[in-house]
Amino acid sequence: MTMxxxxxxxxxxxxxxxxxxxxxxxxxxxxxxxxxNTGSVGYYYYAQLKPSVFQxxxxxxxxxxxxx
Numbered sequence: 001m002t003m004x005x006x007x008x009x010x011x012x013x014x015x016x017x018x019x020x021x022x023x024x025x026x027x028x029x030x031x032x033x034x035x036x037n038t039g040s041v042g043y044y045y046y047a048q049l050k051p052s053v054f055q056x057x058x059x060x061x062x063x064x065x066x067x068x
Contacts, residue, residue, distance in 0.1 A: 005052035009063065013043040022050070025061075 011020035020037040039045060047063045 005055045007049055007051045007055070007061065009047050009049050011037065011039070011065065012046050012048045013039070014045070015043065018048075019045065 006024050006026050008022040008024050010018055010022045013019050019039055045065060047065060049061065049063070051059075
């Protein structure tokens with residue numbers, strides 16, 4: 001992760017419905033779990049990322065969703 005600020009991320013399904021609470025990602029190589037994670041068979045799932053209001057420019061971030 002090369003973002004200069006602490007972005008927030010949550011899980012959304014292919015109908016764009018939130019399926020977890022937001023978590024703030026602060027460091028690399030760290031596992032974060034959102035609250036109220038609910039998924040259902042038959043949907044694709046995506047990470048919805050929201051940078052801090054102080055973030056400027058473009059940066060990169062890698063996310064891995066673990067279905068456990």
